[in-house]
Amino acid sequence: MSRIAEHAPGLSAILWDVDGTLAETERDGHRIAFNQAFEALRVPWRWDERRYGELLEVTGGRERLLHDMRDQPEAPRAAEDREALAALVHALKNERYARIVASGALPLRPGVLELMDDCAREGLRMGVVTTTSRINVGALLTPHLGAAWESAFAVVVTAQEAPRKKPDPQAYHQALERLGLPAAAALAIEDSPAGVAAARAAGVPVLVTRSVYFASRPVPGALAVGPSLASRAGWQPPAAAGGAAPDRIDLAQIRQWHARAAAYDVPSGSA
Numbered sequence: 079m080s081r082i083a084e085h086a087p088g089l090s091a092i093l094w095d096v097d098g099t100l101a102e103t104e105r106d107g108h109r110i111a112f113n114q115a116f117e118a119l120r121v122p123w124r125w126d127e128r129r130y131g132e133l134l135e136v137t138g139g140r141e142r143l144l145h146d147m148r149d150q151p152e153a154p155r156a157a158e159d160r161e162a163l164a165a166l167v168h169a170l171k172n173e174r175y176a177r178i179v180a181s182g183a184l185p186l187r188p189g190v191l192e193l194m195d196d197c198a199r200e201g202l203r204m205g206v207v208t209t210t211s212r213i214n215v216g217a218l219l220t221p222h223l224g225a226a227w228e229s230a231f232a233v234v235v236t237a238q239e240a241p242r243k244k245p246d247p248q249a250y251h252q253a254l255e256r257l258g259l260p261a262a263a264a265l266a267i268e269d270s271p272a273g274v275a276a277a278r279a280a281g282v283p284v285l286v287t288r289s290v291y292f293a294s295r296p297v298p299g300a301l302a303v304g305p306s307l308a309s310r311a312g313w314q315p316p317a318a319a320g321g322a323a324p325d326r327i328d329l330a331q332i333r334q335w336h337a338r339a340a341a342y343d344v345p346s347g348s349a
């Protein structure tokens with residue numbers, strides 16, 4: 079064991095990204111809700127799956143809309159009118175998003191609840207670190223974790239608390255501060271290059287579960303990259319065979335990868 083590993087902290091918290099990581103909320107939630115808001119407000123724009131994928135380069139739903147307005151000839155000319163329209167559409171989008179997810183129609187990704195249960199059983203703290211609005215996190219998690227969903231997490235940092243959105247590391251810095259942990263004692267689970275960049279900029283080792291929109295994008299700096307928490311196949315570096323939960327990524331496997339981060343200090347481009 080290297081000197082770094084001997085003095086490195088063990089794993090003390092898992093920090094969950096929300097959109098794309100907990101559920102496929104972008105394609106099946108936010109995108110559809112945006113289109114419903116456009117229609118309700120008689121705004122003549124619609125985002126198909128491909129266009130929305132392009133727009134995901136811009137984090138933050140309101141910011142994404144303002145960005146798209148640059149290519150829309152019908153968009154208001156004055157900056158303050160664009161801001162006002164973006165705020166209106168965004169608020170209605172969030173209402174529609176809440177309706178879509180309230181029924182539980184948007185399932186959590188396979189393996190997410192099982193890993194959360196591992197953490198609860200072993201008393202490992204969890205946090206939520208997201209660039210989405212706080213109201214959206216509650217709307218998504220209530221059907222799956224119940225009205226007291228927040229009690230499952232030691233810290234919840236959203237766009238309200240950290241307005242500088244990923245890839246800015248502000249949300250991760252805040253989470254670490256509130257948990258009282260050094261970055262190396264946490265592990266982030268993310269799906270997007272912006273999320274990975276945010277975690278790494280804060281020094282947090284990060285695992286990537288690929289979502290539909292970022293299925294083949296390079297994610298330099300990730301500790302491990304794989305298709306799903308519900309599969310041990312397809313991970314790079316490979317997940318160990320066997321274990322107590324041979325069919326999924328369990329906390330024991332996460333601890334193994336995290337220990338590797340401590341030993342090697344996550345060389346960038348390793349996965």
Ligand code: XBP
Pocket residue numbers: 095096097098104108136137138139140207208209210211214237244270273
């Ligand atoms: C993803 C985002 C968010 C959502 C939409 O956040 O960039 O902006 O697309 O949510 P993360 P809002 O992956 O960090 O969860 O409309 O509330 O911004």
Ligand code: MG
Pocket residue numbers: 095096097098099268269270273
């Ligand atoms: Mg995400």
